[in-house]
Amino acid sequence: MRMVMGRSGHGMAAMLMVIVLGAVAPVRAADEESDLRARALKLNDITGDDVIRGQLLTLLDDMPGTKKLVSAAAKMVTGMDQPFNINATYILATAARAAKDVESSEKFYRLQAEQAKKVDNSQKMVNAYASLSDLFLENKKYAECEKVSQEILEVLGDRAPLVFCERVALAMVRQGHFDEATKFAKGIISRTKGRWRAKGILGLVQREAGQSEEAAKTYEDILEAVKKEKGIKADELKEYTHRYRYILSGVYMDLDNVEKAAEHLKKLLEDDPDNPTFNNDLGYIWADHDMNLDEAEKMIRKALDEDRKQRRKDDPDIKPEDDKDNAAYLDSLAWVLFRKKKPKEALPFLEQAVKEEEGKHIEIFDHLAQIHLALGDKAKAIEAWKKGLEVAGQTKREQQRKQDVEKKLKDNQ
DSSP: OHHHHHHHHHHHHHHHHHHHHHHHHHHHHHHHHHHHHHHHHHGGGOOSHHHHHHHHHHHHHOHHHHHHHHHHHHHTOBTTBOSOOHHHHHHHHHHHHHTTOHHHHHHHHHHHHHHHHHTTOHHHHHHHHHHHHHHHHHTTOHHHHHHHHHHHHHHHGGGSOTHHHHHHHHHHHHTTOHHHHHHHHHHHHHHTTTOHHHHHHHHHHHHHTTOHHHHHHHHHHHHHHHHHOTTOOHHHHHHHHHHHHHHHHHHHHHTTOHHHHHHHHHHHHHHOTTOHHHHHHHHHHHHHTTOSHHHHHHHHHHHHHHHHHHHHHHOTTOOGGGOOOOHHHHHHHHHHHHHTTOHHHHHHHHHHHTTSGGGOOHHHHHHHHHHHHHTTOHHHHHHHHHHHHHHOOSSHHHHHHHHHHHHHHHHHO
8 A cells, every 4th residue: 555655656746846847947948048138138238359359259169058149149130120239240140150050140241231331331341241252152152142242242333342253253153154254254354454353353263164274374464463563562462472373383283284383382382481281282282193202291291280380379278179180181191191002091181181071072082982992991982982972062173073083983883
């Protein structure tokens, strides 16, 4: 009898607990939502670039909490009837972007742009549209990128920075609209009377469209024009010279002209010997062509070391989980080790690279597949090639790589 009553008593207690918890849970959720809304509204009190930057760093340090904050803030917005000022919308847009909440980020960047229009602040409007177009580019929303870039061009007219013309052309190309992009780029050159900055847009279109010989000529012309530009400051001359030499190194690699690509990179390294990008790229070019492998490995390892130094200098308090090596540099190191007949040593670097978003590239997956194949694991090689096909872009270069990978898949299945 005691046992029966004991069981009945335990059941009643459990039932009461469920009832109590059921009543408390919604209250706690409501309290949390109220707290998040209050925190979001406090962003309106933040002023000054340094304070804004500090707030963003704080938010990025607590990504789970930031996702909740952004979600709560997004619910507070109904069209233009919303409680946030221009600094708050910028903070929320940037935090949402970091949290991969594209919808909320777009919403807040658009609000920031509208707020900038109302107060006639061209710089903040440009910043908002630039961030918005970047958001769309990095999420492969090319039609949206083209549209918002055209919007700011229409609003500002001749006052609009040339970068938005570049975004329009790039978005067109990424959608496969090569002829339209070429016509647009040539129109910009005509309107600017052939200025070299405008020619850079045509070079971009030509390269993305796979017209590498034309792109090389365009960029070589630009490089010469930069050198002859009157009144340009020394630091600007160096910046532009570096930019176009670096682009040319890539264009010549598209043409498989190792000598010309290496020539431009060597000149860049004369000016900036510790630059991680320049070291990595020259090392990779040599590795990819089975040349100077010992020197190539040294350069790529130097690129990784210099990149780590810069990362830790920029953020002395960087967390171990955020202190990640550049995926492209890891791919380069793996590839030179593979060329040196060390696939087992190469594998961990590529496995690390493809974990990162920027490492999910068809060329890197192709390298991973070839290393798996060298190690006798055909199943994993096939899996890597298939993943590469899933992320292949629309540029001529990536489409060519896609064709190569499809042939390798066919040959190994």
